[in-house]
Amino acid sequence: MKFTELPLEDSVLDAIEAMRFDECTPIQELAIPIILQKRDLIAVAQTGTGKTAAFLLPILNMLSKGGYPEEAINCVIMSPTRELAQQIDQQMEGFSYFMPASSVAIYGGNDGILFEQQKKGLTLGADVVIATPGRLLSHINLGYVDLSKVSFFVLDEADRMLDMGFYDDIMQIVKLLPKERQTIMFSATMPEKIQQLANNILHEPEVIKIAVSRPAEKIIQAAYICYENQKLGLVRTLFEEHVPDRCIIFVSSKLKVKEVTKSLKAMKLNVGEMHSDLEQAQRDHIMHEFKNRRINILVATDIVARGIDIDDIRSVINYDVPHDSEDYVHRIGRTARANNDGVAITFVNEKDQSRFKSIETFLGRDIYKLPVPAELGEQPEYNPRTRANFSGRKMQGKRKFTGNKGRKPNNHK
Known part of the structure; x- marks a missing residue:
């Protein structure tokens, strides 16, 4: 499917064309229409499948139509690492080039100037905040971050965040979000702990899964x-x-x-x-x-x-x-x-x-x-033990989960 076949605004399509994207990846083809319908979503897809565009494009499309609070944080994207937050922010800059959407990346470091820049972006109300959990909480605890008007909450690489011990941090942030919001979760794997997190923070989500590709033959x-x-x-x-x-x-x-x-x-x-x-x-x-x-x-x-x-x-x-x-x-x-x-x-x-x-x-x-x-x-x-070796023990099955602002984007890094 081509991006032009999706119900995307001209400003978003212009940015896609400028970045020389044409065909959707499978995760983009499946996820973008669901997100545009304002449904909660769990998407199981590995890195390298185009998942960042799969959530950024529809969110930017909805923001471009207006109707969201001025000078407020409208979207929070959680990332497990600084490196991924920077990558998401760079794609955000490209995709929002032809629309007046602002973003700020919030991640750790010892640079006091960086912290002040992040504080400024948060207090002015950047449209999209891309953050690692610990650093965002550091700003929140200083009392100047208002998440009460957030419409979109995205967890990227949710399994990795839980592996790194961010569950409590995520739940602290969730408590500050409005209940009426759209929540989108991307994860490379779907273990039990991800299903439990999804049960806690998503509402009747759609679930899509892109099969993990096999390693390169080379x-x-x-x-x-x-x-x-x-x-x-x-x-x-x-x-x-x-x-x-x-x-x-x-x-x-x-x-x-x-x-x-x-x-x-x-x-x-x-x-x-x-x-x-x-x-x-x-x-x-x-x-x-x-x-x-x-x-x-x-x-x-x-x-x-x-x-x-x-x-x-x-x-x-x-x-x-x-x-x-x-x-x-x-x-x-x-x-x-x-x-x-x-x-x-x-x-x-x-x-x-x-x-x-x-x-x-x-x-x-x-x-x-x-x-x-x-x-x-x-x-x-x-001599690996197989299920047949576990005679007398019940194998516990996995539960099936059902379950416009005139501000210029930040400079490219």
Whole structure:
């Protein structure tokens, strides 16, 4: 479907044309008409499917028609990270180019000037506020943020926000919103905790789901079936002869990031760490060094699995098996971009075998198992427990969810 086939205002279509968009992605084709009908929506779609435009375009379309309060915040978009908030804000600038809509991005950092700019945007009543939960609450607690006239509330990458511990922050913000509003939730996965959040904040939502795409064929996938204490030895072996030009090692927790990074530095490897305990300035510095090849190896939690815009990462190592198939796809999707080849290697300890088997089932193929080097000792057998192994235990099923202002946009970043 072409965007011109959707009931969008000329000002929005002009911006779409100027940005050289023509055909809708599947999530845009399904979501935009529902949002234009002012229905609450849950959309399950992974990063890279065009979901930002799927909610920005219809919201801007409705704002362009007028009838919304002057000098008030009309839309709040929640984002798990500063990086995603910036990306959304940049797209907002492009899509609103031909209409008098304003936006402000609210995220953390140590820059006092930045905080004052954010305060100004919030007090003047920007049409669209794009914010990370913690930073928005910091402004709210200072007493000058009025969310009582918000008409649109969007949660982007809701699953990641909950993984990062933002549930209470989100619910504090929701309490300040009017009950009569349109709520839109985008999530890459739909676990039970997302369904519970949706039950709490959405009203009779429409639900759409775009199937998670399989990893690119160019990615060479392999796995080591190993014991936990063999993992560092495997890294040492992999990097013994050749350290990759650019590699991301994904681990399960920020504590483990610190431990693995310390061990790799002891091996004299050029490594950086990325996790939520770092100040924003530190995270920016690490990403700058990684992008410019002054750091070869980045050890990270899933905070960088989405939204990272680096096209020539040559290898990904899953030090720990990701929680689900979607996370696996997001992680290894960091490699083999921009027509490059890529390698993805996963370390599978005994307790993670069942989880890894679920990933193989999702992919519809067995991932090649590499032998652990003899000097690291014997490796465990690959014997994942399946549902049939859980005799006498009930498998708990998942519940089915039913459930115009004359202000110029901010300058591009």
